């Protein structure tokens with residue numbers, strides 16, 4: 080059973096003493112503890128989040144404080160000299176570019192959604208053009224991935240409420256086509272097993 084922590088629960092963790100060195104927030108610079116995911120892939124769910132003071136958090140594997148600093152610095156220099164950042168980007172190989180993107184996505188999974196929403200708001204025509212360039216297979220693979228990621232974050236009750244809503248939004252012909260498809264996939268899995 081995975082229940083995502085509420086804002087209040089995360090806040091309580093921020094005010095708790097560091098689980099590693101015992102330092103009690105608030106610290107000299109006014110900062111507090113960070114909620115640290117013991118297993119990052121499980122997310123901010125009950126039992127997986129512990130308080131870490133900033134230095135201890137930076138020392139946890141997979142948490143490089145320079146990534147945060149680089150992001151801040153990167154944003155700032157992009158605001159000041161967008162042409163330099165573009166030139167730097169142009170020097171990277173596609174593999175390097177996607178490795179950086181993957182790493183950022185691992186650390187900030189919600190950023191992609193935020194950025195996507197932002198670019199949709201700023202340049203809807205670009206997003207439509209990009210979408211038009213994708214094959215139907217690519218489009219549905221992206222949708223599936225987004226749907227699975229969203230599902231993983233929902234509680235079972237939220238999930239079934241979404242399912243009910245989606246089911247009301249389609250025609251009965253679509254519903255029975257979907258059921259047939261689901262059943263065929265289920266049978267295929269059973270045969271494979």
Ligand SMILES: [Zn+2]
Nearest residue numbers: 097100132135
């Ligand atoms: Zn500490």
